[in-house]
Amino acid sequence: MHTPAASSLPSPLAPEWLQFPAGDVNQLDDGVWSRTAKRTDEGELEIGGVRASQLLQDFGSPLYVIDETDVRERAAAAAQDFTTAFTDIGAEVELHYASKAFLSIDVARWMAEAGLGLDVSSGGELEVALAAGIAPKEIGLHGNNKSIVEIERAVEVGVGSIIIDSLQEVERIADAAARAGKIQPVMVRLNAGIHASTHSYLATSHEDQKFGLTFDVAREAIARIRELDSLELLGLHSHIGSSIYEPSGFGAAAHKLMSFRAELLGGGPVPEVNLGGGFGIAYLPSDDAPVLADLARGIAAEVARAVQETGSDLPKFTFEPGRSIVGPGGTTLYTVGTTKPVDVPGEAGNAKRLYVAVDGGMSDNIRPALYEADYCVRLANRESEASPQLARVVGKHCESGDIVVNNDYLPADITPGDLLAVPATGAYCWSLSNHYNYLDRPAVIAVRDGAARTLIRRITINDQLAHDAAWSPEEN
Known part of the structure; x- marks a missing residue:
C-alpha cells in the first residue's frame, strides 16, 4: 500500500478557515457532531451507543444515521x-x-x-x-x-x-x-x-x-x-x-x-x-x-x-x-473504495492532496455541488497515529464536481475499506438525494440507547428497476 507523504505543517492548498490538527486528527468537535457521538477506547466512532462498523454491517453503506x-x-x-x-x-x-x-x-x-x-x-x-x-x-x-x-x-x-x-x-x-x-x-x-x-x-x-x-x-x-x-x-x-x-x-x-x-x-x-x-x-x-x-x-x-x-x-x-x-443530529457513514495522492503545482512548488473516493457522493449529498457547502470528515472505524494529510473526499459519480468534503485533514494512512463519517448531514441530504448513476438511495437509521432501527429503508437497484416498464423480474 502506498501511503502519501504527510507533513506536520498545514498544506499550502488548505483554505484559510481550515484549522490544521494540532493534536489528534481524529478528534470530534462538540459544536459539529451530534450529542451522543463519541469515540470508543479503540478509536471507533459510536453514535447513540452503536458503533459505526456495526451499523454498516447491519444496514449497508452508505448510511444516514440520525441521533434520535x-x-x-x-x-x-x-x-x-x-x-x-x-x-x-x-x-x-x-x-x-x-x-x-x-x-x-x-x-x-x-x-x-x-x-x-x-x-x-x-x-x-x-x-x-x-x-x-x-x-x-x-x-x-x-x-x-x-x-x-x-x-x-x-x-x-x-x-x-x-x-x-x-x-x-x-x-x-x-x-x-x-x-x-x-x-x-x-x-x-x-x-x-x-x-x-x-x-x-x-x-x-x-x-x-x-x-x-x-x-x-x-x-x-x-x-x-x-x-x-x-x-x-x-x-x-x-x-x-x-x-x-x-x-x-x-x-x-x-x-x-x-x-x-x-x-x-x-x-x-x-x-x-x-x-x-x-x-x-x-x-x-x-x-x-x-x-x-x-x-x-x-x-x-x-x-x-x-x-x-x-x-x-x-x-x-x-x-x-x-x-x-x-441537521446536527445526522451523520453519513461511507466506506472508502480508493485513494489517490495527487501532486498539485503551485508557486511554491508541488503540494499533495489526497483524493479519497467513497461509495456515495452527490446522490446522497448534493449540497456541496448545489450550494458550495462545506463539510468536515473523520475516520470512523479505528484510531490512527499517522500524520495529517490534506484530503478531498469524493464520490463515485461521473462528475468532477462530485465532492462530499472539499477540504479536511485525514490520517495519511487512510486506506480502502476504512469507514468515514461526515457530520451535520441530517438536513437536506436525504431530502435532496437522488438516483444518479442508479446508485442505491441509502437507508435512514435512528440510533438511541444502544439500539438502531430503520426510519426509511434503502432503495436498491431492484426497487428502481421495478419502476422501469420494460423490466421483468422473472427474466433477470
Missing part, C-alpha cells in the same frame, strides 16, 4: 427557548418544524411530541404528515406552485393554514373551500426585500426571485381575501433565507411586516405574523453558529423593537426551524 436523542432534545429545547424569549416580551409564540429539511413518519411524530406543528411544501409531504397522525390544524401548506389537487386535499383535511404565494392562489383556494363548504385560514407570504447573508440560492426574500408577494400585490391579495366568504386572513408570512446566524435580518423583516400589519388593521384583524426559519448550524469546527437560545432572545428583542417603533400591538408569532433541529 439529539433531534428530540433540540426540538424540545427550541420550543422552550422561543417560548421563554417571547414570553419575556409579552408575546405568544409557536414553532412549526420545516419538514422539507428531513421528513419521515417517525420524525414527524417526534416533532409533535415536542410540541411543534409541521410545515409542508407539497402534497407528498402533507400525506407523510397525515400518515404520522399529525392533527391537520397543526399543519401549514407552503409552495409557490400548489396544484389544484394539493389545494383541494389541504382544504379537505382541514390544514391550519395555507400560505398564499400568488394572486392566482387566492381564487383557487377560495373556490376549493367554497365547494367543500369550509372557511380556509390563509396567510400571505411577503417578499420583504431583506438580503440575508447566505448563498444566493438560499436567500428567499430578495426582490428578484420566485417566492412571495411584494407589498403592493399583497395589498390587492388581502383586499380580495377579505371579500371572500370562504377565506379567513390568518396573518402575514416572511422567510428571509437559510443558514442565518444573526438576528438582525429577522428584525428588519419584523419591522417591515409590523408596519404593514399596522396599516392592514384598519380593515380587519391580522392575528398572526410568521417570520420563518433558516437558523444556521455549524458544519465545520471553524463555524461560529449561534446557540439557539441566544438567537431566540436576539430575535425577540428585535421584534419588541419593531413593535415599539411601529406602534403596533403584539400578534402571535410563528417560526419554522428545520435545519437547526435535525
Whole structure:
C-alpha cells in the first residue's frame, strides 16, 4: 500500500478557515457532531451507543444515521427557548418544524411530541404528515406552485393554514373551500426585500426571485381575501433565507411586516405574523453558529423593537426551524473504495492532496455541488497515529464536481475499506438525494440507547428497476 507523504505543517492548498490538527486528527468537535457521538477506547466512532462498523454491517453503506436523542432534545429545547424569549416580551409564540429539511413518519411524530406543528411544501409531504397522525390544524401548506389537487386535499383535511404565494392562489383556494363548504385560514407570504447573508440560492426574500408577494400585490391579495366568504386572513408570512446566524435580518423583516400589519388593521384583524426559519448550524469546527437560545432572545428583542417603533400591538408569532433541529443530529457513514495522492503545482512548488473516493457522493449529498457547502470528515472505524494529510473526499459519480468534503485533514494512512463519517448531514441530504448513476438511495437509521432501527429503508437497484416498464423480474 502506498501511503502519501504527510507533513506536520498545514498544506499550502488548505483554505484559510481550515484549522490544521494540532493534536489528534481524529478528534470530534462538540459544536459539529451530534450529542451522543463519541469515540470508543479503540478509536471507533459510536453514535447513540452503536458503533459505526456495526451499523454498516447491519444496514449497508452508505448510511444516514440520525441521533434520535439529539433531534428530540433540540426540538424540545427550541420550543422552550422561543417560548421563554417571547414570553419575556409579552408575546405568544409557536414553532412549526420545516419538514422539507428531513421528513419521515417517525420524525414527524417526534416533532409533535415536542410540541411543534409541521410545515409542508407539497402534497407528498402533507400525506407523510397525515400518515404520522399529525392533527391537520397543526399543519401549514407552503409552495409557490400548489396544484389544484394539493389545494383541494389541504382544504379537505382541514390544514391550519395555507400560505398564499400568488394572486392566482387566492381564487383557487377560495373556490376549493367554497365547494367543500369550509372557511380556509390563509396567510400571505411577503417578499420583504431583506438580503440575508447566505448563498444566493438560499436567500428567499430578495426582490428578484420566485417566492412571495411584494407589498403592493399583497395589498390587492388581502383586499380580495377579505371579500371572500370562504377565506379567513390568518396573518402575514416572511422567510428571509437559510443558514442565518444573526438576528438582525429577522428584525428588519419584523419591522417591515409590523408596519404593514399596522396599516392592514384598519380593515380587519391580522392575528398572526410568521417570520420563518433558516437558523444556521455549524458544519465545520471553524463555524461560529449561534446557540439557539441566544438567537431566540436576539430575535425577540428585535421584534419588541419593531413593535415599539411601529406602534403596533403584539400578534402571535410563528417560526419554522428545520435545519437547526435535525441537521446536527445526522451523520453519513461511507466506506472508502480508493485513494489517490495527487501532486498539485503551485508557486511554491508541488503540494499533495489526497483524493479519497467513497461509495456515495452527490446522490446522497448534493449540497456541496448545489450550494458550495462545506463539510468536515473523520475516520470512523479505528484510531490512527499517522500524520495529517490534506484530503478531498469524493464520490463515485461521473462528475468532477462530485465532492462530499472539499477540504479536511485525514490520517495519511487512510486506506480502502476504512469507514468515514461526515457530520451535520441530517438536513437536506436525504431530502435532496437522488438516483444518479442508479446508485442505491441509502437507508435512514435512528440510533438511541444502544439500539438502531430503520426510519426509511434503502432503495436498491431492484426497487428502481421495478419502476422501469420494460423490466421483468422473472427474466433477470
